[in-house]
Amino acid sequence: GESVGLHLPTLSVQEGDNSIINCAYSNSASDYFIWYKQESGKGPQFIIDIRSNMDKRQGQRVTVLLNKTVKHLSLQIAATQPGDSAVYFCAENINGYSTLTFGKGTMLLVSP
Amino acid sequence: GAGVSQTPSNKVTEKGKYVELRCDPISGHTALYWYRQSLGQGPEFLIYFQGTGAADDSGLPNDRFFAVRPEGSVSTLKIQRTERGDSAVYLCASSLTGFGGEGTDTQYFGPGTRLTVL
Numbered sequence: 001g002e003s004v005g006l007h008l009p010t011l012s013v014q015e016g017d018n019s020i021i022n023c024a025y026s027n028s029a030s031d032y033f034i035w036y037k038q039e040s041g042k043g044p045q046f047i048i049d050i051r052s053n054m055d056k057r058q059g060q061r062v063t064v065l066l067n068k069t070v071k072h073l074s075l076q077i078a079a080t081q082p083g084d085s086a087v088y089f090c091a092e093n094i095n096g097y098s099t100l101t102f103g104k105g106t107m108l109l110v111s112p
Numbered sequence: 113g114a115g116v117s118q119t120p121s122n123k124v125t126e127k128g129k130y131v132e133l134r135c136d137p138i139s140g141h142t143a144l145y146w147y148r149q150s151l152g153q154g155p156e157f158l159i160y161f162q163g164t165g166a167a168d169d170s171g172l173p174n175d176r177f178f179a180v181r182p183e184g185s186v187s188t189l190k191i192q193r194t195e196r197g198d199s200a201v202y203l204c205a206s207s208l209t210g211f212g213g214e215g216t217d218t219q220y221f222g223p224g225t226r227l228t229v230l
Binding site: 008034036041042043044045046049089091097098099100101102103104105 | 116143145152153154155156157160167168170171203205210218219220221222223224
């Protein structure tokens with residue numbers, strides 16, 4: 001199917017490396033943040049979330065870091081695998097509002 | 113278990129025609145969302161349903177776009193007089209309770225409907 005990754009920033013890594021994907025969010029009132037993974041031809045898949053009262057949260061092979069001072073979010077993937085190849089989006093939300101605002105996305109390419 | 117499903121997966125239509133896109137949310141999810149994703153971009157919010165009612169339709173681009181969820185489950189996004197600029201992937205998501213108040217919960221996305229307007 002047609003890729004959603006055209007014209008996106010791209011991070012290329014070798015299998016087994018650690019990957020760091022960055023996101024600058026826009027609204028200082030945002031208090032809930034989510035990382036989604038999107039493979040070509042599929043909908044976004046939830047990876048991990050974090051609330052603004054935390055600065056770090058860990059999942060299985062993934063860690064999200066939040067720096068509210070500079071409005072920056074990062075996703076760290078440990079021991080990256082070829083199956084991690086996809087476009088990664090950060091999304092932000094303000095408590096009390098329904099809208100998720102998505103960032104521009106980063107394409108992760110993992111070479112075996 | 114079953115996730116969010118969307119039909120059709122692909123829809124090709126001619127400029128000026130009417131289209132309907134269907135979303136079946138995860139069973140028991142009260143909140144349903146429609147997004148639109150253009151090539152190389154992140155999803156953009158269109159409308160949010162809480163139960164049967166549209167709680168937030170601020171993302172609908174104009175009055176050619178309309179969505180319904182008459183029984184609080186399946187939703188249909190309707191686009192009248194389609195234009196070439198409407199070509200995109202239309203994504204549906206659902207969540208257990210929706211945003212607002214104490215409830216901020218995960219949105220689960222369907223695979224999308226790719227709409228192409230010729």
